[in-house]
Amino acid sequence: MSRGRRAGRFVLSLGGVVVASFAMLHLIPGDPVRAALGPTAPREAVERRRAELGLDRPLLDQFLAYVGGVFRGDLGESFLSRRPAAEIVADRLPATVQLVVATMLLALAVAVPLGMWVAARTENGRGRRTDLAFTTTTGALSVIPEFLLAVGMVAVLGVTLGWLPVAGKDGAASFVMPVLALAAGPTALLARLVRVETLRELGSDYVRLARAKRLPTHRVYFRHLLPNTLTATLTTGGLLLCSLLGGSVVIEYVFQWPGLGGATVDAIVNKDYALAQAAVLVYGTVSLTVLLAVDVALGLLDPRSALRSRG
Amino acid sequence: MRTLSARVGLALVAVTLVLAVVGPWVWGEEAVRFDPLHTLEGHSSAHWLGTDDGGRDMLARTLAATRLSVWLAFLATLIGACLGVTLGALPSVLGPRGARAVTAVINGLVAIPVLLLAMFAALVAGTGTTGAVVGIGVASAPGLARLTRTLAAGVEGADYVLAARMLGTGRLRVLTRHVLPNIAEPLILSVTASLGYALLGLATLSLLGLGVRPPEYDWGRLLHDALPRVYVDPEVIAGPALAVAVAGIGFTLVGESLARAAARAPVPPGDGEEADVPLGRSPRPGPSGALLEVRDLTVSFGGVTPVRGVSFGVAPGEVVGIVGESGSGKSLTALAVGGLVPYPGRVRGSVLLEGRPLLSLSRSELGTRLAMVFQDPMAALNPALRVGPQLAETGTVHLGLTRRSALARAVARLERTGVPGARARAHPHELSGGMRQRAVIAMGLMGDPRLIVADEPTTALDATVQRRVLDLLAEINAASGTAALLISHDIAVVSSRCSRVLVMYAGRIVEELPSDALRSARHPYTRALVASVPTLDTDRAEPLATIPGAQPAPSDVPAGCAFAPRCARATSLCTTALPAFESGVACHHPHEERPRAGEEEW
């Protein structure tokens, strides 16, 4: 894909996110302000609030005002706390990013060597026992939902054994359980992918030739094979990173992590629509940016895709 | 459904379904019985998993919640399937532009984290049970839509669909008549598989407080209520957590097995007992002082033996050809000579390079004295690395050169093979096919090899390039005295470049002869091969002689002469007794030697 088309698609998708976050408020059946303030709120209060939010103006006006606000970094005001939503997001987002990035780094650091090692051990159907152990473990880890791991860890490591802090974000130790719980599934999936990719490349002619040149094994794997498995690993890694954003919501809830996920859950429970809108916007933008970054990185890393984009 | 994971999955699902049916009947009353004297208790003999804030038994509540949990997951899956399949089938009904737009939207939706999509859909649909079910349903739709689209696109390329379109059948009718019925099976399997994810997703939403509300309760809601108590009585959370795990994992495992069954891969060959193959006697020793000597080489994979007792030699500086159809074992022979037969292949017999067993040579000795060239030069060069460094590494790894001098040597070798030295900085895809093959040959020359094993080095190239690459090999041979083993299915290539030709059939060498004696070959197979090649004086109007029948697969080579079913000279002796290899030919009834037709040139 050419650079221009990639940028165009990114901008288009961002537009989609903005429209979706705006539309969300208007898709809610009934009156969102009434829903937020509760059935007992006096009629005048609801009307006043509607006027404040501009909900009594024509739809197009509202939309333009909304888009203008987004460009100015004004994401509206929390229905509940009356604080600017942008401020809440800025408060909460860093903790989420730290959690997700730490998780991703751990997943990559474990999955890539593990997948390659297992592939080397099980090439052409040898090493049946390694194969079985790997498939079973990663299979189990990839189907156990993160919140169960989290709850289990809290119960065993945190409460029963008392080794690790069970909640909050306070120093390195507090990262251990949230990161492990969140990383288990993606690591398993990524390791499986790396293994499949490595096995495929092991069967290729250039690996045969590298072996015919009697290169040391580590050279065959790291210099010849690894760069060729990166494309698939990065693509999947990017998608996993996006899904980690989802998973982080539950992990933040269970560990009372002061991130955006917890704030979003609260916003939804309390029908704080403005904050929820801001959350849609932020999560959507972050996901899209991650995907774009992966795309760009792939273009830089893989000489073939660079050629394709030129041609 | 025979794998362990499938069986475990089925067992877990069975338990879940039984509980879903009987749970509310058996434990339903106990699950809602208030007991104000025993609220928020931990484990006791009366309440194994403790009680909740109403003194209700957690175990009973967990078991009774099975029905609602499974039922909601079922509803959510149904919503997801309807939305997803509709969205995924939409491009089939729209015109090409609409189709592209919808496909782009589907691909965009797939990238949204499922849980976030579910949360926001639940917000719009109104939190609570309905919101959660709709949310999970909506969130599972993009994945199913993409699957539907992929499957439909596959079927739409099929001949019968194209034929129907050609006959003027409308898009909608094609979709319902041809496309949907053909993708129904994998679709249904995938929908079943997503049941597990729906169950887990609903549990997650309820856990977050966005799902089922009291007085109703599902597993996620029980988790939500018990979570704050985990710091005091961790056991209260065990019931619902375990239940979610059992059901979620069970459904997922079954789903995955179903998906695998839908795309069943061919079963790999089992390790059956190795067939005891009589080794062909090859009394003819290689020339003394041979550079390469192969004796009784047998390669087997499980019970299949594609190379059976092959013996031959290559003298220093000699160019020997091996010719045979695909499946004759010639490529595996080449790999065995290079010591590169992949696991689980078993190699017996001996391969001596300069009189020493291949396995006793060090890496560096092998890497510098033996060069290999494979069929497809694009695949043989690492696409991710520049050409120069790929060549140079033989220098740094085996010859102890510095990076710079190795690169200089690489450039020199490239130029020697006719690749401009500046191309050392190119990536393989920037070179033409012929250039790539030259680069591969140059790579082999990095270590001053004594022998080049070239397996179909020109098959992937077009005719003129073919000749130039062969010329290059001949030139290297003439200039440096490098011996070569040239393997090809093309007898014209082999005979024009080699002094000696080995003809392989069904894993054995059936004839060995000087290439200028091919016209007077004695083995019926060699004769047939020669006859099937057009020469300058062949009458182009007449069809070329082809050999009727086919070479037997390595797994069912007959007991006697493998060529017997296709041989005009075959007798009953041929079908029972293996012809020994004597004076250059393995045949019971060889042709008479004809006077050599040396002047014939093809």
Ligand code: SF4
């Ligand atoms: S042994 Fe018999 S069947 Fe085989 S090639 Fe000779 S004549 Fe034909």
